[in-house]
Amino acid sequence: MAGHAPTEKFDNKTIQWINDRLPIFSMMQNEYGKFPAPKNFNYFWNFGAIAMAMLGIMIATGIFLAMNYTPHTTMAFESIERMTRDVNYGWLMRYVHMNGASFFFIAVYVHIFRGLYYGSYKKPREMVWIFGVVIMLLMMATAFMGYALPWSQMSGWGVTVITSLFSAIPLVGDGLVTWLWGGFSVDNPTLNRFYALHFLLPFVICAVVFVHVWALHVTGSNNPTGVEPKSEKDTVPFHPYYTAKDSYGTVVFLTFFFAMVFFAPLALTEPDHFRQFDPMQTPPHIVPEWYFLPFYAILRSIPSKLLGVCAMFGSILTLFVLPWLDTSRVRSAYFRPIYKWIFWILVVDCFALGVVGAHRPEGIYVVIGRIATFYYFLHFWILLPIIGKFERPLPLPTSITAAVLQKRGGAAAHAAAATAEKH
Amino acid sequence: MAATLILYKSEYYLFLNSVDYFITPMLFTIVTFNCPKIKEEQHMDSAVKKGATRRDFLYLTAGAMGAVGVGSAAWPLIDSMNPAADTLAMASTDVDISKVPVGQAIIAVWRGAPVFIRHRTPDEIASVRKDNEWETLRDPQKDEDRVTKAEWIILKGVCTHLGCIPLGTKPGQPRGDFNGWFCPCHGSHYDVSGRVRKGPAPKNLHVPEYKFVTDTLVRIG
Incomplete structure (x- = not known):
């Protein structure tokens, strides 16, 4: 047999036969069975698995919703109302899908801030991070297009405002918007293409998630200390340790999710989402879904239309170059006394932007929005490069095992760990 | 065509x-x-x-x-x-404007978007034709260049910021600080000539192509 044939042996003959020809069982065993993961993950390391579970839930419910949906301006709104009232469990699928988008973003945002706090974007995990940002962009596009499908007032006007952003581009802007719309206003061609793309993009996300995880499995996972595993003692096999822990975290997360689905399914939804789109009448107050609010706030904080659009897209594109903006070689904020502070200021800053995005740009909200927008870019483009140069990090533990024991039992355990390591 | x-x-x-x-x-x-x-x-x-x-x-x-x-x-x-x-074939629409009294306005639909047609009062016309005031505007244009008949201003009713429909056409709606139109989405104010005076909009409201077929019938597009 060829040199790269799998060597794993399985008791089941059918599995063995398949694996000799297509080593998917070897792959599963290597990547999700034996895969050595640092033994000190905390609960923030659950959110990758949780995000994946949410992606699965969104695709599963989405396909069945699609079986009851009609992508035409005259029938879209009604088909969704019918789906909610008349189709068996239609209400459940719809509310799971609607709130699922929110909880998918909660999981992904926690996952991203986890990466920021523990320096998971740093060498050698830059590709993991970059594909993660690609996934976030795809999620945003997918969520935005999905929001259009009920063809409500919020759908139609949300689409109008966001697609009109592209008209800010000099020269080609207006032509580009007409192309996006397939006409001279947001109308049936727009709805059709949004539906097609909303169906397609989740599968593209799956593909990019595969690449994201592939890159992760080349470098191995980061961990709360940011210190690479030095020996086998620092790791445990992914199964059963983290399959169990991820399952537990996912179930806890889903408990909150389903509490929302069953007891407050419409808490995050604007009333105007239940009125059919009227292209002649803009609702008095348009706000995007909560997960877009910080970016919407950045857009509105800049008085120039073109610069506002640039700042909004720039706030996301900045994340692509983050691995090169942070000059510190220490990963975990646990050992970075100054970065730890500016990380939490950034978290507060993002929440402040979210609040600003939810309010009309008047009075104090304009001031807060501008300061918060300024700080967002200051953090990534000025503070991160400078702090990495002069910050004096705390001494790093010699290994994950040493760090774990030190934390648990103080000096005595540390001594014990030192002895243990000698053996 | x-x-x-x-x-x-x-x-x-x-x-x-x-x-x-x-x-x-x-x-x-x-x-x-x-x-x-x-x-x-x-x-x-x-x-x-x-x-x-x-x-x-x-x-x-x-x-x-x-x-x-x-x-x-x-x-x-x-x-x-x-x-x-x-979609391209729906290029023009005819609007009867004989029933629009002075000082009021109607909304026509053209290419799926609203068109404002306002019958302006002499005071309103005078207010947008003050000497060289237009030169100081964000998107400097003379009112004379934006109308074919002074008493009729015809505008595409789509805010040049992010595409919302400005208020001010129907009676009782806010007309902004300059007595024209006000966009509720992000707070742009337009005057009675549809020129932006305040807020984030970069351009004046667009004037669509139109011609008066008769005195009371206007063809947009």
């Missing part, structure tokens, strides 16, 4: 295809087999070749041909997202 456009488009596509399948390979063949330097290189030991080689040339021309091919194959797909012929 639409038929001409379709004809034009398909000719364009045929042209691209002919470039791809005929002209490019022909050029490629002619150049490859007539370039003396390249012929010479055929006899050289590949290990000692320096600089541009025959193989580099093949890569470049094959790559260029591939790019043209991908481009011409992608274009029909991309162009299919542009407005279709029937």
